[in-house]
Amino acid sequence: MSVLLLVDDEPHLLRTLSINLRARDYEVETAGDGRSALQAFNEREPDLVVLDLGLPDLDGVEVLRRIRERSSVPVIVLSARSESTDKVEALDLGADDYVTKPFGMEELLARVRVALRRRTEGEEAPQPPFVTRRFRLDFAERRAVIDGVETRLTPTEWRLLSVLARQPGHLVSQRELLREVWGPGYGRESNYLRVYANQLRRKLEPDPGRPRHLVTEPGHGYRLLGD
Template sequence: MNEHPVHIVVIEDDQPIRRFLRVTLEAEGFVVHEAETAGAGLTAVGNRKPDLVIVDLGLPDFDGVELIRRLRAWATLPVLVLSARTQETEKVAALDAGADDYLVKPFGTAECLARIRALLRRHAGSAAGPAQRYAFGDVAIDLAARLVTRAGEPVHLTPIEYRLLATLIRHAGKVLTHRELLREVWGPSHAESSQYLRVYMGHLRQKLEHNPANPRYIVTETGVGYRLVE
């Protein structure tokens, strides 16, 4: 038995889905707290101090995107959105509001659990302080030394390419929207300049991926942004 079980608040008004999530998560050893409305969900998060929150966007009292915004005013815990909304604009709105990841209903149990584990790992890592070394495939990055190698050979990155890679590493496993990446790498005045992002992401893939046309690690979330796969 885990001495410190992981607590998850599920904010979902659909009872069968809530029941399914409870059974699935409790089978994995998580402690589940349920809320049917956005207001009850905010109260549950404040009282329970969970390790992760799962949010549906279509809630009866107010929208899940607004819930995430309010949550982000005082909480840094990971937020996973589960929603039947499939439009890219809806996904972008939730991620820009502060969600860490987004799964479209219906979703597979294995994928849902994998996303939860990735978010918990990333949050635990950030709470312990930023890692100075990171690796994927045959690429290794020493953030303290600003050194990038591939198969042991140094890789030259321009300052912008390096900032883009470092940003992806800081948020590894999380979907970063175009707007978030542009703000962090280029600054607020370039928040709409997505053509810059496509060009430099292409450069990074050419230098770090074995098959840049079909990347394995720096992946595109179509119409939304990019994710560095953990």
């Protein structure tokens, strides 16, 4: 049975989420503020966290940051903040998905299932490294070595590269990338892909303005190429 930690300062929402998730055989822990959430997380690391950003003490972004310092457990962010900059910040810090309030219960349940399935698939089948003359991407260990120097990639950058590296050289559509990296509710946010592709090119490419490895097919998608 998967253990879920729900973090939100709205008691009614926590109660509704708990009832629906327990009815689907999840074990549920709850917290109404950031400090309680971190204490609950440290006492028993859950299989997934549902995290509101608007908490009364610690901001949810800070809670996410502290979780990511010690764990790669899936985190689904809930927030009334709908600006794309808020979404990018949370996803870049390592959130696995971002759900804007108000939301439908079935939509959230679907995202929970997707996030848990990704974690299980990752445990069962470690992805082999992707290697070029310039860099090595070790997906199992989350280590990127570029020109002999270990370089930090964000969790979102790792997810994006992981999807592309499953089929090196093959075109992956924008829609597929968005759904795989950000979740089933995404499909049209091509600006997210442009932002992250540019970030990755600055790290991976010898000449980011003339990419050789992370290549865009305008209007269609992206390819990850070897040497």
